[in-house]
Amino acid sequence: MSDKKLSALAEKSNAERKQIRSERMQLVLRNKTFLVGASMLGFWVIMAIFGNLIAPRGAGDQDFEFVSVGPSLKYWFGTDANGQDVLSRVILGTRLIVVMSFTATALGTIAGTALGLAAGYFKGKFDMIVMRLIEAISAIPVLIIALLAIAALEGRSPTLTVIVIGFVFTPNIGRTVRAAVLGESELEYVAAARLRTERTPHILFREILPNVLPPIIVEFTVRLGYAIFAIATLSFLGAGVEYGSPNWGTQIAENWGSIYSNVWWATAFPALAIASLAVSVNLISDSLLEVFEI
Amino acid sequence: MSAVPTLELRDLEVAYTVRGIDREVLRSVSLSIAPGEAYGLVGESGCGKSTAAFAAMRYLPRNGKITGGSILFEGKNVTDLSDDDVSALRRSAISMVYQNPATALNPTIRVGDQVAEVFQLSGVSKLDSFAMAQEALVKVQIADPAQVMRRYAHQLSGGMAQRVVIAMALASNPRLLVMDEPTTGLDATVEAEVLDLVRDLRRETGTAVLFISHNLGVIRHMCDRVGVLYAGALVEQGATAELFNNPSHPYTVGLLRCIPRGGLHKSTDRLDTIPGTPPALGLHFDGCVYAERCALADDKCRTQLPQMVTISESHVARCFRSDKAGSLPHLVEQVDFAPQSADKATHVGELLLEISHLSKVFTQDGNKVRVINDVSLTLGVGETLGLVGESGSGKTTIAKLLLGLVSPEEGGVVTLDGKGLAKTLNRRDVHDVGSMQIVFQNPDQALNRRHSVTRIVSRAVERLRSFNVKDSINRAHELLSGMRVDATLHSARPVQLSGGLKQRVAISRAFAGSPQIVVCDEPTSALDVSVQAAILNLLVDLQKQDGVSFIFISHDLGVVRYISDRIAVLYLGRVVEFGTSQRVFNGPFHPYTEALLSSVPNIDGSIRKRIPLTGVVPSPSNPPSGCVLNPRCPRKAGSGYEKLCETEEPNLTEVEPGHFMRCHIPVAKLKQLQN
Numbered sequence: 001m002s003d004k005k006l007s008a009l010a011e012k013s014n015a016e017r018k019q020i021r022s023e024r025m026q027l028v029l030r031n032k033t034f035l036v037g038a039s040m041l042g043f044w045v046i047m048a049i050f051g052n053l054i055a056p057r058g059a060g061d062q063d064f065e066f067v068s069v070g071p072s073l074k075y076w077f078g079t080d081a082n083g084q085d086v087l088s089r090v091i092l093g094t095r096l097i098v099v100m101s102f103t104a105t106a107l108g109t110i111a112g113t114a115l116g117l118a119a120g121y122f123k124g125k126f127d128m129i130v131m132r133l134i135e136a137i138s139a140i141p142v143l144i145i146a147l148l149a150i151a152a153l154e155g156r157s158p159t160l161t162v163i164v165i166g167f168v169f170t171p172n173i174g175r176t177v178r179a180a181v182l183g184e185s186e187l188e189y190v191a192a193a194r195l196r197t198e199r200t201p202h203i204l205f206r207e208i209l210p211n212v213l214p215p216i217i218v219e220f221t222v223r224l225g226y227a228i229f230a231i232a233t234l235s236f237l238g239a240g241v242e243y244g245s246p247n248w249g250t251q252i253a254e255n256w257g258s259i260y261s262n263v264w265w266a267t268a269f270p271a272l273a274i275a276s277l278a279v280s281v282n283l284i285s286d287s288l289l290e291v292f293e294i
Numbered sequence: 295m296s297a298v299p300t301l302e303l304r305d306l307e308v309a310y311t312v313r314g315i316d317r318e319v320l321r322s323v324s325l326s327i328a329p330g331e332a333y334g335l336v337g338e339s340g341c342g343k344s345t346a347a348f349a350a351m352r353y354l355p356r357n358g359k360i361t362g363g364s365i366l367f368e369g370k371n372v373t374d375l376s377d378d379d380v381s382a383l384r385r386s387a388i389s390m391v392y393q394n395p396a397t398a399l400n401p402t403i404r405v406g407d408q409v410a411e412v413f414q415l416s417g418v419s420k421l422d423s424f425a426m427a428q429e430a431l432v433k434v435q436i437a438d439p440a441q442v443m444r445r446y447a448h449q450l451s452g453g454m455a456q457r458v459v460i461a462m463a464l465a466s467n468p469r470l471l472v473m474d475e476p477t478t479g480l481d482a483t484v485e486a487e488v489l490d491l492v493r494d495l496r497r498e499t500g501t502a503v504l505f506i507s508h509n510l511g512v513i514r515h516m517c518d519r520v521g522v523l524y525a526g527a528l529v530e531q532g533a534t535a536e537l538f539n540n541p542s543h544p545y546t547v548g549l550l551r552c553i554p555r556g557g558l559h560k561s562t563d564r565l566d567t568i569p570g571t572p573p574a575l576g577l578h579f580d581g582c583v584y585a586e587r588c589a590l591a592d593d594k595c596r597t598q599l600p601q602m603v604t605i606s607e608s609h610v611a612r613c614f615r616s617d618k619a620g621s622l623p624h625l626v627e628q629v630d631f632a633p634q635s636a637d638k639a640t641h642v643g644e645l646l647l648e649i650s651h652l653s654k655v656f657t658q659d660g661n662k663v664r665v666i667n668d669v670s671l672t673l674g675v676g677e678t679l680g681l682v683g684e685s686g687s688g689k690t691t692i693a694k695l696l697l698g699l700v701s702p703e704e705g706g707v708v709t710l711d712g713k714g715l716a717k718t719l720n721r722r723d724v725h726d727v728g729s730m731q732i733v734f735q736n737p738d739q740a741l742n743r744r745h746s747v748t749r750i751v752s753r754a755v756e757r758l759r760s761f762n763v764k765d766s767i768n769r770a771h772e773l774l775s776g777m778r779v780d781a782t783l784h785s786a787r788p789v790q791l792s793g794g795l796k797q798r799v800a801i802s803r804a805f806a807g808s809p810q811i812v813v814c815d816e817p818t819s820a821l822d823v824s825v826q827a828a829i830l831n832l833l834v835d836l837q838k839q840d841g842v843s844f845i846f847i848s849h850d851l852g853v854v855r856y857i858s859d860r861i862a863v864l865y866l867g868r869v870v871e872f873g874t875s876q877r878v879f880n881g882p883f884h885p886y887t888e889a890l891l892s893s894v895p896n897i898d899g900s901i902r903k904r905i906p907l908t909g910v911v912p913s914p915s916n917p918p919s920g921c922v923l924n925p926r927c928p929r930k931a932g933s934g935y936e937k938l939c940e941t942e943e944p945n946l947t948e949v950e951p952g953h954f955m956r957c958h959i960p961v962a963k964l965k966q967l968q969n
Contacts, residue, residue: 023313023314023315026313026314027313027314030314187739187740188734188735188736188739188740189739189740189741189742191699191732191734192732192734192740192741192803193742194699194719195697195699195719195727195731195732196727196728196753196754196757196758196806196807197724197727197757197758198757207742210742210744210745211742211743211744
């Protein structure tokens with residue numbers, strides 16, 4: 001083959017790569033599920049970052065002339081029994097739940113990935129012990145572990161909640177990663193790495209890990225949805241965060257009693273916020289599954 | 295022959311929707327198959343062979359659609375038939391045999407129930423259907439049908455499973471049988487049996503067959519007429535013998551020249567290759583689809599669409615220059631490799647590797663399975679040792695033992711250059727590891743798909759030669775350009791490369807540590823023949839320039855014969871014959887080698903008498919007593935050594951200078967039987 005032909009071939013292949021990438025981007029951008037999910041999540045991320053600039057009132061501001069007043073032009077989402085603006089408290093509550101759920105899921109993903117990689121690669125006894133532990137942990141409902149841990153450690157800090165949720169998510173991620181690694185470690189590129197005297201950590205993290213990323217990313221988005229619910233529920237039960245701070249779960253906990261006196265707005269809007277955040281994450285994970293055919 | 299063809303495709307066009315865009319895969323394909331005729335479709339992968347088959351069945355994948363032309367079945371247009379009518383047609387008139395019999399059968403249903411179901415669908419009562427199923431299995435020459443019917447698919451061997459699939463396909467008495475690479479996954483001896491069976495059945499039933507294969511030898515033996523597909527276009531069509539003897543499209547000529555056939559050897563002959571790669575899916579062409587790769591192409595070829603030209607009454611080719619196709623210039627590609635240690639080349643033939651008494655026992659479900667039994671071989675500097683044998687003969691396990699990926703049993707020793715190697719990889723030093731490397735069968739699995747080409751090779755240089763990062767990248771680029779991987783591809787990921795380029799990267803990696811021996815484990819079996827020829831040329835050049843030795847594992851006897859200096863034939867983990875390439879291929883043969891050689895369909899059309907191996911390969915967990923080949927041996931009966939064969943295992947003995955055999959029958963007697 002002449003050099004000219006070869007470099008033409010190479011150009012073709014580079015052009016092809018760009019072509020495939022742009023076609024795939026097109027497909028993602030044309031995917032309605034992704035667009036809806038991404039714009040909803042984008043909205044909440046902006047709220048989380050710029051919430052204190054956007055919120056019309058402060059978190060603690062009270063207006064005693066408007067107590068438990070329904071949605072109006074002045075208070076779009078109405079006010080609660082303390083005369084606080086529901087809209088502002090929903091906006092200001094975003095940051096905490098977004099940051100907490102992301103960190104908790106990230107923590108669980110990192111721990112689960114490390115465990116899953118090791119279990120899937122070493123197999124044998126180590127794998128058996130890790131898997132039995134994982135099964136034991138996942139046999140207990142998430143919320144019960146979280147409540148027990150928080151009660152036992154007598155803490156009520158966001159940090160503790162994040163750590164506990166991360167711990168509880170570790171088994172699920174670990175199992176997903178292990179399954180992917182089991183197949184991957186049989187492939188010949190792993191043998192090829194051993195045949196150039198690569199050490200085990202290199203094989204695990206540099207050779208195998210990049211190839212099992214897609215299922216990890218999907219599992220991350222799925223877990224993120226659960227984390228949002230778990231944190232909201234824990235704060236609703238009064239176990240997640242300190243009292244007083246604006247927080248969707250706490251907001252619902254404080255106001256749900258007044259539903260019976262027809263003050264639905266103080267509960268409904270934070271509840272909607274939780275639902276829409278969780279749904280946005282799920283929509284994104286669904287569309288990624290579809291486009292990348294994992 | 296009646297006037298109405300069984301199947302006719304008229305200007306058929308099919309497109310696949312990939313990533314939201316329609317891509318043309320069949321370009322105006324017209325062909326017809328007469329009742330009782332066997333029509334073969336050949337071409338490299340991605341040329342649309344299977345698409346044509348699926349279109350004929352009206353069974354395109356979900357993203358596929360017919361965009362033009364028509365499909366006629368017995369004169370009736372079935373292009374726009376409703377799904378129900380198509381089902382009826384498939385139930386009664388058209389059947390298909392798929393490539394992989396293991397996945398074509400349902401793993402959760404007993405074989406008998408599956409075969410019987412086909413009869414039940416055509417309205418036979420449940421009771422009768424089982425009797426008919428048993429009859430159907432008898433027809434495909436399954437020895438103990440009643441017992442086979444009670445088994446599940448995974449309990450069948452590949453050949454047996456394919457027979458069951460064929461029995462199911464024939465159950466409806468189809469007028470058209472579509473066979474998509476029916477023997478591709480099977481061993482040579484099994485392939486030969488299945489092909490014999492198909493030929494017998496065809497003679498009996500008179501079914502028309504659309505036979506798809508990439509293997510020109512198989513097509514030559516099986517088909518009355520042949521069509522050659524390239525990039526979705528039918529470029530040549532003709533009666534089999536005529537097309538093979540007088541190929542008139544440059545693509546057909548090129549394909550036939552790529553194949554290492556009878557008698558060619560690396561020392562005297564170079565293989566031809568076809569430059570370039572098949573076009574990407576759905577590319578649009580103004581002119582001939584093949585112009586880009588054709589050495590004869592001129593401006594007319596690139597701008598005008600050629601029409602079918604009549605070569606003779608039964609032979610057409612879609613080419614402006616079909617009269618010149620036979621004089622297509624030979625294309626020879628040279629590599630330019632700078633060896634790092636030139637001293638190797640000077641000792642060609644000196645003893646380099648000695649394998650003695652290598653054994654390996656695996657534990658399977660509590661049973662000890664001896665997969666390798668006392669294998670001893672030698673290899674000289676700059677030589678190629680071919681390892682031949684059917685699946686399960688232990689070829690790949692020997693490779694893994696040599697490399698230290700699995701450790702041999704006590705007593706097995708591998709000596710490289712006078713130095714005993716440690717049993718496992720972890721205990722070998724960097725020099726030993728770098729001295730023996732491997733090129734795997736499947737480059738898709740052997741190259742990390744997340745790493746760039748440069749990184750894959752440079753990392754190996756860095757680890758094996760202790761170079762710093764910059765030097766190892768430079769050396770990697772040197773190696774890659776020596777293997778003719780263009781500089782613009784250095785940052786590419788493996789997925790962007792064609793199969794041949796991927797294998798070149800894998801070869802570059804194997805050469806990163808200046809190896810003395812490279813094990814090539816079926817390096818070309820996943821590649822198309824034109825690419826295979828280029829890779830074989832590359833390996834031969836590397837050997838000439840660098841003095842490297844190869845251990846070449848392959849089930850393709852033509853390839854092994856071409857590239858090997860010495861050949862070891864394996865059966866059930868034992869070496870049954872070992873000698874120079876010439877001795878092993880020219881005889882006298884070991885009975886197993888003889889059967890193996892006779893089962894390969896020849897591309898030149900010469901008929902060789904088949905020496906069949908009866909029965910199936912026994913399980914290595916329970917090998918037969920005496921000679922392990924004895925229950926299947928084609929030469930045992932009447933040799934006068936039956937008793938000995940059944941009771942005592944023969945030793946590997948030197949029957950001629952440099953020619954070893956494991957057989958009780960004296961070589962003179964074998965020679966006499968084989969003539």
